[in-house]
Amino acid sequence: MIEDGGVAWTGPSAAAPPADERFDAAGRAVLPGFVDSHAHLVFAGERAEEFEARMSGRPYAAGGIRTTVERTRAASDDDLRANLRRLIGEMARQGTTTVECKSGYGLTVEHEERSLRIAAELADEVTYLGAHVVPAGSDASSYTRLAATDMLAACAPHARWVDVFCEEGAFDADQAREVLEAGIKAGLAPRLHANQLTRGPGVRLAVELDAASADHCTFLADADVDALASSRTVATLLPGVEFSTRQPYPDARRLLDAGATVAIATDCNPGSCYTSSMAFCVAVAVRDMRMTPAEAVWAATAGGARALRRTDVGNLAPGARADVHVLDAPSHIHLAYRPGVPQTAAVWKAGRRVM
Ligand SMILES: [Zn+2]
Numbered sequence: 001m002i003e004d005g006g007v008a009w010t011g012p013s014a015a016a017p018p019a020d021e022r023f024d025a026a027g028r029a030v031l032p033g034f035v036d037s038h039a040h041l042v043f044a045g046e047r048a049e050e051f052e053a054r055m056s057g058r059p060y061a062a063g064g065i066r067t068t069v070e071r072t073r074a075a076s077d078d079d080l081r082a083n084l085r086r087l088i089g090e091m092a093r094q095g096t097t098t099v100e101c102k103s104g105y106g107l108t109v110e111h112e113e114r115s116l117r118i119a120a121e122l123a124d125e126v127t128y129l130g131a132h133v134v135p136a137g138s139d140a141s142s143y144t145r146l147a148a149t150d151m152l153a154a155c156a157p158h159a160r161w162v163d164v165f166c167e168e169g170a171f172d173a174d175q176a177r178e179v180l181e182a183g184i185k186a187g188l189a190p191r192l193h194a195n196q197l198t199r200g201p202g203v204r205l206a207v208e209l210d211a212a213s214a215d216h217c218t219f220l221a222d223a224d225v226d227a228l229a230s231s232r233t234v235a236t237l238l239p240g241v242e243f244s245t246r247q248p249y250p251d252a253r254r255l256l257d258a259g260a261t262v263a264i265a266t267d268c269n270p271g272s273c274y275t276s277s278m279a280f281c282v283a284v285a286v287r288d289m290r291m292t293p294a295e296a297v298w299a300a301t302a303g304g305a306r307a308l309r310r311t312d313v314g315n316l317a318p319g320a321r322a323d324v325h326v327l328d329a330p331s332h333i334h335l336a337y338r339p340g341v342p343q344t345a346a347v348w349k350a351g352r353r354v355m
Contacts, residue, residue: 002322005351009318028345029331031297033097033323034278035304035314038215038236038265041087041101041123042080042115045071046270054245065105065133068270072105072115081118087268088122091276094342097323097349098304098313100125100265102163104132107143109151116158125308127161128152128188131171131179144175148182161212162188166202173201180209189309195219196241207231213263213307218242218250228260234307235260237299238267239284240275252289263303264296279335279343286336293333322351 001009001019009017045068053060063070072080088099101123103115112130119126130147134140152162162183166176170193180190190209194202196216203224206214214228215236228235235255242249255262264285268276275281278300285296305314312321327334328345335343347355 002324002348002351005322007316007318007320007322010316023346025326027330029327029329029334030316031095031325031327031332032301032314032316032320033325033347033349034091034095034300035098035263035302035308035310036091036096036265036268036276036278037098037100037125037213037263037304037307038238038267039087039099039101039276040104040129040267040269041084041099042103042119043068043072043105043270044075044079044083046274050271051244051274065271066136068105069107069133069135073108073111077114077118080115081121084118084122087276091268091278092347092349092354093344094277094279095325095327095344095347096276096278097325097347097354098124098308098310100127100161100308102127102129102132103155103159104129104165106130107132107135109146109154112151113154113158116155120158124313125161126159127163127191128155128159128183129163129165130155131164131176133165133170140171140175144171144178148179152179152182152186156183156186156188159188161191162186163191163193165193166205167193167196167200168198173205176202176205177209180205180211184209191215191307195224199224203227207233212309215265215267216241216250217255218247220251220254225254225258225260228255229258234263234303236263236265236304236307237285237289238265238273238281239289240273240281241267243284244273244275249284249289252285252291252295256291256295261303261306262291262295262299263307264299265304265307280339283336283339287339293336297332297335322348324348
């Protein structure tokens with residue numbers, strides 16, 4: 001039973017209290033809405049040709065992420081807002097009711113601030129990712145200083161989280177720490193892109209700073225797995241990225257068996273993974289990462305909520321926000337069993353029907 005946007009009661013329908021309206025799910029599965037705890041949605045343009053070249057094994061000379069930065073800077077506020085609204089709508093129609101959205105395609109004080117201001121209008125959770133990539137014409141240490149000072153000051157009022165891409169070729173551990181610690185001082189909570197391409201220091205830095213989440217976790221040493229398992233930091237796996245870049249998948253089984261908390265998210269972005277489908281990510285996690293369907297669905301709902309330090313989403317217990325995803329299927333298993341098939345029958349967000 002839904003009241004004032006929240007779950008007021010659950011139980012067998014015969015025992016339900018009286019209500020103004022009833023919805024008969026007719027034996028179909030009812031899940032909490034997906035919690036997509038990692039997405040990059042404030043951008044302009046797309047990079048289909050780069051994807052085609054990658055899949056064809058052809059070299060591709062164009063600028064990768066820098067192409068998106070140029071297009072994003074050149075776009076109007078209204079264009080960025082319309083693209084963001086389109087993507088969040090696309091997600092809602094596939095059962096996603098909580099969306100985290102990062103900046104990171106502006107890379108100047110003005111454009112990062114604008115990206116976050118627009119994200120805050122539409123996304124549930126907003127993350128300052130000024131330290132996404134070092135922009136052309138800058139060097140890593142002076143850009144790090146900017147991201148930890150003036151850019152942070154302009155961006156912090158619009159965001160809850162601070163994130164850094166800690167990787168060879170992006171920001172090293174000292175640079176990531178500088179931005180994250182400055183973010184924490186400015187009232188933001190840390191999360192981190194960690195260990196996507198190499199067994200780098202990101203995961204251990206995330207755990208040391210009590211980050212809500214270490215995202216990617218594709219290349220882990222035993223010490224990384226142990227650190228995650230003995231911390232509150234969620235390991236957020238983004239299997240759409242490995243799918244779309246033909247990279248090896250993270251070892252979800254190893255993390256789960258060690259006792260780490262695992263979330264799944266899309267990482268929806270125009271470069272390395274342009275899916276907005278949590279159901280697709282669940283199917284890949286089951287097929288290729290050896291998660292059970294129940295583990296994968298939990299990771300895509302309650303796990304995502306933990307990665308955002310939220311208790312009001314990702315579950316349907318009384319007191320939760322009424323984010324309800326009715327499948328056109330008798331059980332959650334069908335999300336992995338029938339990959340690629342649209343199976344969202346109805347969606348409510350905070351008690352309001354959105355699909
Ligand atoms: Zn990302």
